Amino acid sequence: MARGDRYDVVGFDADDTLWRSEDSFREAEAMFVELVSPYAPDGIDVMDSLEAIELDNVPISGYGVKAFALSMVQAAVTATSGNVPAKVLGRIVDHAHDMLMEPVELLPGVPETLAAVGRTHRLVLITKGDLVHQQRKVRTSGLDHHFEHIEIVLDKDADTYRRILDEWGIDPTRFVFVGNSVRSDVLPVVEIGGTGIHVPYHITWGHEVVDDHDGGFVELEHITDIPTWLAD
């Protein structure tokens, strides 16, 4: 019996699993540091300020480009005691709007992998983040036809996966989920009785790193390894 026979549905995360996402946040941070540092007093690391403010704001404004942009404005004003020129803040907001419009850059082998897995399994997409941005990315990715269901959620914990699978009539024990985040894509799926496949991305956001895990899930190097893993 092939491993794939144990599953009805294969779910995928999107950001940094199907397409690049973190890279453009890293680029925006580099721009932020370059634009704002000249107005900060000696000894103030504007990147530290941004990270602290971002972490404070997550429960209030969530993830995504808009929340990130508001944190950048707040951090720039705070770290420079209001000395940053308004035009710099205008550029930060303009850049955030550019990020929201950026074309999706698929990761290598993604369309072929979805086509291959889609021949043997039903596919769903569960992604975290901002509705307007995620929906634009899904629509412009050219991948949406592969998925029977697409859900954009605020946070990916066990309750969220349980609710969604229940709504879609999917048995968690016959569900495997693929993503780049151990914390959001793997552990909660394992918790509800499913299988998680971790496909690491070269950048992992600090907030997503899990220090201690002792298996219970699968680790593959590339998304393109999934068809072979299922057929094994």
Place this chain on the structure above:
Amino acid sequence: MARGDRYDVVGFDADDTLWRSEDSFREAEAMFVELVSPYAPDGIDVMDSLEAIELDNVPISGYGVKAFALSMVQAAVTATSGNVPAKVLGRIVDHAHDMLMEPVELLPGVPETLAAVGRTHRLVLITKGDLVHQQRKVRTSGLDHHFEHIEIVLDKDADTYRRILDEWGIDPTRFVFVGNSVRSDVLPVVEIGGTGIHVPYHITWGHEVVDDHDGGFVELEHITDIPTWLAD
């Protein structure tokens, strides 16, 4: 036969149908005008700038407080040619974070109406806006236990209602939806074969006003009129 027998499910919009929402945008706009106007050249109406920028940004950043805050920052910089102090922009962003944390203020008679309608019909909630903010409002409203399903969507057009009702297994012809926006809550529901009940709110956002409609839906003055309408 009571009118209510024609329906299995009663759906509700949330913002300005179950709880106040537009008021706090209007208050934020008044604050924006007060804070930014002193730095704008004579003859520049900062509120006009904000409205123009908001309308441009809707397809990029969507609805909701975070998109609104980014538009306020952009409009303040543009309308003052960068002369607005950074601290004013910081206050605008802080105010947006306050808006995201504001306690929900229910409209009069809402809990009683949901309890009454819930005795004879299944209830669902379909609301438009920002995931993190809407989810917080739903959770803190004390109303979420009334609803069998809750969906937060980017935009409420006929396709959106069709997809959601299909996913929930609800027959559109046996579905009635209640909301304050003719454009988002009533017309698309009528288009897919359902019934729309318009309960006007005293403020309607410019973008939501429909100039021309010739019926095909119900207009009630207060949400508390619904149990009687169904029983009639």
